[in-house]
Amino acid sequence: MGSDEFLKLATSRKSTHRFLSDPVPDEAIEKMIEAARWAQSGANAQPWEFIVVKDKETKAKIVDIYRLYTEAAWDIEKTRLKELRHTAFADGAPTSPQGFHEAPVFIVVCGDPRPVQASILITHFIHMEGGPMAHFMKSMANATQMLHLAAAALGLGSQWLSINRISEPHLKTLLDVPDELTIPTIVPVGYPVPGQPRRGASRRELAEITHFEKYDRSKYRSGDDIYRFLLALRKRTTPV
Numbered sequence: 001m002g003s004d005e006f007l008k009l010a011t012s013r014k015s016t017h018r019f020l021s022d023p024v025p026d027e028a029i030e031k032m033i034e035a036a037r038w039a040q041s042g043a044n045a046q047p048w049e050f051i052v053v054k055d056k057e058t059k060a061k062i063v064d065i066y067r068l069y070t071e072a073a074w075d076i077e078k079t080r081l082k083e084l085r086h087t088a089f090a091d092g093a094p095t096s097p098q099g100f101h102e103a104p105v106f107i108v109v110c111g112d113p114r115p116v117q118a119s120i121l122i123t124h125f126i127h128m129e130g131g132p133m134a135h136f137m138k139s140m141a142n143a144t145q146m147l148h149l150a151a152a153a154l155g156l157g158s159q160w161l162s163i164n165r166i167s168e169p170h171l172k173t174l175l176d177v178p179d180e181l182t183i184p185t186i187v188p189v190g191y192p193v194p195g196q197p198r199r200g201a202s203r204r205e206l207a208e209i210t211h212f213e214k215y216d217r218s219k220y221r222s223g224d225d226i227y228r229f230l231l232a233l234r235k236r237t238t239p240v
Contacts (some may be wrong), residue, residue, distance in 0.1 A: 016157025021104060047139055048111055108171070137184065157190060
């Protein structure tokens with residue numbers, strides 16, 4: 001793949017919110033996980049493992065567990081100004097199952113923090129790159145991003161579902177995940193529903209985010225700039 005092909009893949013990839021029920025070939029899922037296997041990790045610790053879930057009953061239970069997260073999220077999200085609320089909570093907590101429940105495959109991304117001891121010891125005590133667990137979480141994020149890029153390359157759609165401490169214990173019990181591991185993310189995978197409106201991808205202009213030799217203070221965004229950016233972002237990402 002040349003650089004132009006890669007950029008086309010990266011810029012055309014979008015999150016999928018409606019999936020066909022068509023089965024995804026096992027070899028496609030294997031290729032996605034193979035790509036994730038080669039992600040970067042701190043000190044090559046490779047803390048990731050993946051659970052491929054296809055069983056309809058198990059997926060339905062995962063959807064129910066994820067609702068615990070959305071209910072808790074609404075309790076906090078409703079304290080914001082309405083115009084700044086996440087679009088999924090613009091008018092209250094979602095009441096219908098989210099589109100990801102239609103995906104024929106859920107890839108549950110599991111992480112084992114123990115191999116991260118491969119990194120130098122100071123990273124576990126001193127805030128570096130975000131905090132003591134930063135190497136672990138960034139490693140997991142790298143693997144997850146590879147899953148999404150591989151899905152796009154295979155003509156598949158995918159979605160990023162963050163898992164938090166409210167829903168994680170229930171997921172670990174359901175999937176018999178050992179206590180030492182975490183579940184930071186689930187990636188639903190499938191073929192996108194043709195013709196369905198998809199949230200248009202928008203990105204800040206390259207010139208706005210690129211600096212040379214030192215930070216260009218003329219590009220610094222004030223608090224008001226950030227507020228206007230958030231308002232514009234909410235308008236662009238309002239679901240059709």
